[in-house]
Amino acid sequence: MSSEPRRYELEEGQMxxxxxxxxxxxxxIEAMTLGGGTMIGAGIFILPGIAAEAAGPxxxxxxxxxxxxxxxxxxxxxxxxxxxxxxxGSYHYVNRALGGLFGAVVGWGMWTGLMFASAFYMIGFGQYxxxxxxxxxxxxxxxxxxxxxxxxxxxxxYYGTEESSAFQNVTIGVETAIILVFVAVGVFFIDPGNLExxxxxxxxxxxxxxxxxxxxxxxxEIIATVAGEIKNPxxxxxxSMILSVVLVTILYVLVMLVSTGVxxxxxxxxxxxxxxDVAVTYLGPAGVVAIVFAAIIAAISSSNSSILAASRVxxxxxxxxxxxxxxxxxxxxxxxxxxxxxxxxxxxxxxILVGLEVETIIALLAEAAxxxxxxxxxxxxxxxxxxxxxxxxxxxxxxxxxxxxxxxVPVLGVVLSLVxxxxxxTVVVVIGSGIVAFGVVWYATYTRxxxxxxxxxxxxxRGKPAEPFRVVVPVANPQTQRGLLRLAAASAHxxxxxxxxxxxxxxxxxxxxxxxxxxxxxxxxxxxxxLLESAHDIAAEMDVxxxxxxxxxxxxxxxxxxxxxxxxxxxxxxGWDGTLERDGHVFGATVDPVxxxxxxxxxxxxxxxxxxxxxxxxxxxxxxxxVVAHQAVEFATVDGTVPTLLNVQSPRGKSDSDAEARGxxxxxxAAEAAGxxPGEYDVQVVVADDIGRAIVEATSQYDTVCVGLSERTEGxxxxxxxxxxxxxxxxxxxxxxxxxx
Amino acid sequence: MTRIDExxxxxPVDVSETEPPPLDVLxxxxxxxxxLLGYFPVPDQAEPALLRDQYGPEATDxxxxxxxxxxxxxxxxxxxxxxxxxxxxxxxxxxxxxVLTAGRSTVVDRVxxxxxxxxxxDRILAVVADLLLxxxxxxxxxxxxxxxxxxxxxxxxxxxxxxxLVEYGVERDRVDWQLSKGGDPQTDIVELGAAYDxxxxxxxxxxxxxxxxxDVLSAIVDALDVPxxxxxxxE
Numbered sequence: 021m022s023s024e025p026r027r028y029e030l031e032e033g034q035m036x037x038x039x040x041x042x043x044x045x046x047x048x049i050e051a052m053t054l055g056g057g058t059m060i061g062a063g064i065f066i067l068p069g070i071a072a073e074a075a076g077p078x079x080x081x082x083x084x085x086x087x088x089x090x091x092x093x094x095x096x097x098x099x100x101x102x103x104x105x106x107x108x109g110s111y112h113y114v115n116r117a118l119g120g121l122f123g124a125v126v127g128w129g130m131w132t133g134l135m136f137a138s139a140f141y142m143i144g145f146g147q148y149x150x151x152x153x154x155x156x157x158x159x160x161x162x163x164x165x166x167x168x169x170x171x172x173x174x175x176x177x178y179y180g181t182e183e184s185s186a187f188q189n190v191t192i193g194v195e196t197a198i199i200l201v202f203v204a205v206g207v208f209f210i211d212p213g214n215l216e217x218x219x220x221x222x223x224x225x226x227x228x229x230x231x232x233x234x235x236x237x238x239x240x241e242i243i244a245t246v247a248g249e250i251k252n253p254x255x256x257x258x259x260s261m262i263l264s265v266v267l268v269t270i271l272y273v274l275v276m277l278v279s280t281g282v283x284x285x286x287x288x289x290x291x292x293x294x295x296x297d298v299a300v301t302y303l304g305p306a307g308v309v310a311i312v313f314a315a316i317i318a319a320i321s322s323s324n325s326s327i328l329a330a331s332r333v334x335x336x337x338x339x340x341x342x343x344x345x346x347x348x349x350x351x352x353x354x355x356x357x358x359x360x361x362x363x364x365x366x367x368x369x370x371x372i373l374v375g376l377e378v379e380t381i382i383a384l385l386a387e388a389a390x391x392x393x394x395x396x397x398x399x400x401x402x403x404x405x406x407x408x409x410x411x412x413x414x415x416x417x418x419x420x421x422x423x424x425x426x427x428x429v430p431v432l433g434v435v436l437s438l439v440x441x442x443x444x445x446t447v448v449v450v451i452g453s454g455i456v457a458f459g460v461v462w463y464a465t466y467t468r469x470x471x472x473x474x475x476x477x478x479x480x481x482r483g484k485p486a487e488p489f490r491v492v493v494p495v496a497n498p499q500t501q502r503g504l505l506r507l508a509a510a511s512a513h514x515x516x517x518x519x520x521x522x523x524x525x526x527x528x529x530x531x532x533x534x535x536x537x538x539x540x541x542x543x544x545x546x547x548x549x550x551l552l553e554s555a556h557d558i559a560a561e562m563d564v565x566x567x568x569x570x571x572x573x574x575x576x577x578x579x580x581x582x583x584x585x586x587x588x589x590x591x592x593x594x595g596w597d598g599t600l601e602r603d604g605h606v607f608g609a610t611v612d613p614v615x616x617x618x619x620x621x622x623x624x625x626x627x628x629x630x631x632x633x634x635x636x637x638x639x640x641x642x643x644x645x646x647v648v649a650h651q652a653v654e655f656a657t658v659d660g661t662v663p664t665l666l667n668v669q670s671p672r673g674k675s676d677s678d679a680e681a682r683g684x685x686x687x688x689x690a691a692e693a694a695g696x697x698p699g700e701y702d703v704q705v706v707v708a709d710d711i712g713r714a715i716v717e718a719t720s721q722y723d724t725v726c727v728g729l730s731e732r733t734e735g736x737x738x739x740x741x742x743x744x745x746x747x748x749x750x751x752x753x754x755x756x757x758x759x760x761x
Numbered sequence: 762m763t764r765i766d767e768x769x770x771x772x773p774v775d776v777s778e779t780e781p782p783p784l785d786v787l788x789x790x791x792x793x794x795x796x797l798l799g800y801f802p803v804p805d806q807a808e809p810a811l812l813r814d815q816y817g818p819e820a821t822d823x824x825x826x827x828x829x830x831x832x833x834x835x836x837x838x839x840x841x842x843x844x845x846x847x848x849x850x851x852x853x854x855x856x857x858x859x860v861l862t863a864g865r866s867t868v869v870d871r872v873x874x875x876x877x878x879x880x881x882x883d884r885i886l887a888v889v890a891d892l893l894l895x896x897x898x899x900x901x902x903x904x905x906x907x908x909x910x911x912x913x914x915x916x917x918x919x920x921x922x923x924x925x926l927v928e929y930g931v932e933r934d935r936v937d938w939q940l941s942k943g944g945d946p947q948t949d950i951v952e953l954g955a956a957y958d959x960x961x962x963x964x965x966x967x968x969x970x971x972x973x974x975x976d977v978l979s980a981i982v983d984a985l986d987v988p989x990x991x992x993x994x995x996e
Binding site: 182249328332339348349356361 | 777802803804805806807808810811812815816842
């Protein structure tokens with residue numbers, strides 16, 4: 021048994037060593053636990069007090085709004101992630117779409133935002149450890165414990181961890197279970213009186229609280245970040261992102277309703293460990309232990325995810341040259357990006373230390389982190405629009421937002437983010453704007469000049485770089501080139517729905533052995549120059565873009581084929597002298613190889629009189645028929661006529677009307693296959709015993725005849741029916757032989 | 762049930778280690794096709810691409826060196842967060858019947874084949890048959906029954922398995938069997954394995970990635986000094 025095919029397959033695999041071996045190992049459940057698990061974290065344990073204080077029971081609405089804003093971002097990110105599964109997440113998309121300036125703003129914003137978030141989690145961690153124990157008290161302890169926790173986390177991350185989804189799943193499961201019990205039992209202890217008045221501080225209180233609690237949703241983005249590792253991404257990425265955000269939002273809203281329903285919001289607002297204070301009223305000391313346990317686990321895991329996410333952002337920024345790659349040198353022994361981790365940890369520690377002086381540090385950190393991410397997600401929405409409009413190569417998302425979600429999602433996303441940001445505390449807006457300004461200054465002083473990333477913005481504003489519909493016309497003869505170019509221009513214009521019309525006129529100068537040092541006779545060059553100059557004049561008359569190409573090659577046919585290939589021609593129109601079967605060639609030494617090998621639609625035209633007039637297309641069943649029909653319609657636009665699609669039937673002993681119906685259906689089928697409307701053509705059916713003669717008689721009435729060439733090219737022979745031969749010989753008008761690609 | 766015909770095994774090698782693993786066993790397996798998987802474990806904190814950029818050439822050299830020593834088999838190099846998932850995926854992709862773990866054996870004369878029951882039995886025997894037909898080893902089939910159980914059940918299993926190998930074309934004098942009563946199968950296999958050059962074990966559902974860490978199979982594989990060949994359960 022031969023092992024040949026297997027070998028080949030193995031070598032293919034070997035090739036991919038150089039490329040990107042992406043492990044698609046994450047299924048739906050894994051993606052959900054990853055997204056949900058990263059999200060459900062410290063935010064919901066720490067913030068309900070602050071939220072209740074600022075918005076009353078309506079703080080549940082703040083969570084709902086924040087969840088909705090997150091959902092919009094998740095939708096836009098889903099599309100971008102399936103289009104570009106590459107490390108860096110939001111930063112990367114913005115950098116690609118909007119260029120290095122916005123890339124720097126978002127990169128620095130996300131990095132600092134993650135540091136704010138990490139500090140926020142660790143102070144919350146300190147609060148939940150300190151508050152339940154009576155003799156520990158005060159800010160110093162909270163900050164000190166936060167720092168200890170942070171140092172431990174940094175140590176673990178410095179040495180590196182192996183993926184342990186089992187451990188993560190257990191902690192996420194425990195956290196979620198405790199919250200579910202809290203909600204499920206708590207519902208029965210809600211005192212409706214506590215929920216009155218529902219919104220004591222009005223809508224502005226609700227919106228300003230949204231800015232604080234938005235941090236509780238950080239984490240869904242991780243699904244986009246690991247897009248390259250997700251199986252069946254077009255389905256699982258959007259599904260798991262949307263579902264995890266929606267479920268977590270519902271959970272948060274319920275927690276908030278229960279919390280404000282069980283304890284009056286005023287007293288809830290005084291507590292640094294609100295959820296625990298609620299739980300004690302109906303779950304007793306055991307409930308407190310469980311909540312404190314869950315809160316501590318949540319703080320650690322959230323902070324850890326932030327540190328991991330920060331090192332991913334720094335990696336991506338280093339890769340793109342936005343920051344120095346020095347951060348990304350991995351540890352020689354542990355293989356971790358230890359410098360990035362140390363830098364993140366150092367700044368986070370400083371932020372925690374600020375807590376010694378500033379009483380409202382928790383709310384400030386939460387809001388500042390939210391600010392950074394709201395700005396980042398606004399730019400993500402804009403990036404989505406830019407990607408859609410610029411439609412760059414390689415951006416081919418397997419999940420695209422359907423209408424009307426696009427453009428509603430990005431527009432609403434930007435608007436809502438701005439509304440939330442506008443209601444934030446002044447100091448936060450100042451800090452956040454400061455970070456944005458830092459990103460701008462960083463770009464101006466460091467990045468610019470190093471990074472060539474231009475972004476797609478200008479392309480997006482100009483609109484989609486239109487695909488051309490390119491018709492290639494080899495020209496050699498000054499007498500026929502006007503006619504050929506007219507036909508080509510008509511064809512290109514008629515296909516405007518498929519692309520911007522573009523003509524390429526090519527002239528090939530044959531030489532025996534082309535070399536850059538060889539002198540081609542001067543008058544031939546002169547001839548070529550004149551030819552192509554007049555081609556430009558003709559094109560200008562016909563309002564079509566024309567490019568000219570000159571080629572020096574030993575074989576004209578081969579050279580034309582090369583040009584067709586290079587130009588990715590959609591159609592080629594070749595002139596031919598109307599003679600057949602001469603010197604062992606069907607159409608001629610130059611044309612034969614082109615007819616045999618060209619991979620685009622091809623028209624071989626012999627021009628016998630000036631007017632194209634009304635074309636007639638000979639339609640016989642076969643897959644060439646639609647191409648022939650369409651070509652006749654294209655040529656008809658030269659003189660603004662309606663072409664006739666002709667079919668000739670033999671009576672076959674039955675009535676003429678039977679044959680006529682038969683012929684008509686052949687024509688209509690072909691026209692439908694060509695996508696023609698019934699108004700774009702006339703139908704003529706001729707019933708006759710001598711088909712050949714009937715065709716010649718019928719087509720002689722027209723100025724131009726389109727006939728199909730069979731595409732069954734076996735070997736080197738170009739099949740050529742007797743009918744075609746008779747048309748070429750006996751019809752006085754222009755003849756175009758059409759071959760589909 | 763058919764023979765596998767062309768036995769293909771996956772040999773994972775950690776290319777972040779400077780020392781190549783002991784793989785002498787590869788040179789004594791006869792005409793068995795080998796796919797060499799070089800994996801570079803990437804910690805959670807780093808992007809695989811980051812380490813690929815920094816250690817790619819080094820890892821390739823190490824993998825090439827291992828391949829050069831053992832008859833230039835096909836190579837695959839992967840930077841991965843999840844070693845087990847990678848082994849599973851590459852084994853699938855390259856259609857490998859078994860995964861070989863490294864171990865100290867300079868020759869392969871005696872192969873131990875512990876059988877647990879009907880689980881995955883067909884595939885294990887097919888692989889063993891191919892292994893024996895490709896080289897000159899002798900094999901001992903091993904089964905362990907509980908103290909109070911009827912030993913004839915185990916004998917039937919073992920004798921049936923021997924017959925099966927003979928049907929595949931293995932000479933009967935190259936196969937014997939051993940039944941243990943009442944011992945802990947895990948300890949028995951590890952103790953017995955010391956006297957052999959290679960142990961063939963059967964993977965069972967759930968797949969390899971979960972099996973290798975933290976269960977009986979991986980405990981055995983870890984405790985064994987000699988290389989082991991883990992037969993995949995692909996159906």
